[in-house]
Amino acid sequence: MPITYEKISSVIVSASTAASIQFTSIPGTFTDLAIKVSSRHDTSSTGFNFSFNGSTANFSSSRFNGAGSGTPTAYLSANNLGGFSNTTGETANTFSSNDIYITNYTASTSKEFLIDIATENNATFAYLELAAGIWANNAAITSITMTPSAGNFVQNSTATLYGIKKD
Numbered sequence: 001m002p003i004t005y006e007k008i009s010s011v012i013v014s015a016s017t018a019a020s021i022q023f024t025s026i027p028g029t030f031t032d033l034a035i036k037v038s039s040r041h042d043t044s045s046t047g048f049n050f051s052f053n054g055s056t057a058n059f060s061s062s063r064f065n066g067a068g069s070g071t072p073t074a075y076l077s078a079n080n081l082g083g084f085s086n087t088t089g090e091t092a093n094t095f096s097s098n099d100i101y102i103t104n105y106t107a108s109t110s111k112e113f114l115i116d117i118a119t120e121n122n123a124t125f126a127y128l129e130l131a132a133g134i135w136a137n138n139a140a141i142t143s144i145t146m147t148p149s150a151g152n153f154v155q156n157s158t159a160t161l162y163g164i165k166k167d
Contacts, residue, residue: 003166005034010160017042017152022145023161028106030163033141037098037159039085043151046119046127050082051145052111052135061133065117067126082146084117084127085153094120095157096127106140 011021026033039048049056059080066072083098099116112134119127135141146159 003164005162005164006030008161008163010158013153013155013157016155018157019152020145020147021153021157021159022143023159024143026105026142026144026161027163028140028142030106031104031166032164033102033105033144034162034164035098035100035102035144035159036162037083037100037146037157038095039083039098039157039159040090040095040154041085041087041148041151042154043148044087044089045148045150046084046087047081047149048083048085048146048153049080049149050135051080051147052137052141053139053143054145055135055137056080058136059133060136061113061115061131063129063131065127065129067128081131081149083115084119084129085148085157086119086121090119091122094122096120102141108138108140110137111135111141 009023064074086094086096096119102113115131117129
């Protein structure tokens, strides 16, 4: 079965900072959604949160991560944590990489998502994570907002939203 990615929208932070990155008016003509995020924050806080259709409720995920040394950890998250960004503590001018895949975003059932995360750093500490989550809501996703848990996205952080068609 061929899969086709179609670019819906891109956001590039062109000012010095942005409080969020948002996609609105997402068409309901695809099967799944994919978001590619390259980001950095202006604080030491790494996480950014999702909201779908303005909602930050009813998110949960299972996460498995490693941080460059020690034993990887697994944990459950009962919040809307979406991904991670490089911070002021990592090598200057480096950005994290987040691949987010949302299945059946128009279905009248809960929405599942997968996230593959890597921060970049020229030191012994770098962060890798795999996550699988769910948004327990029956509404089709028509908007997605990503907001840092503290601080802002910095200039040249980017996010691109793709619609996925499965033939």
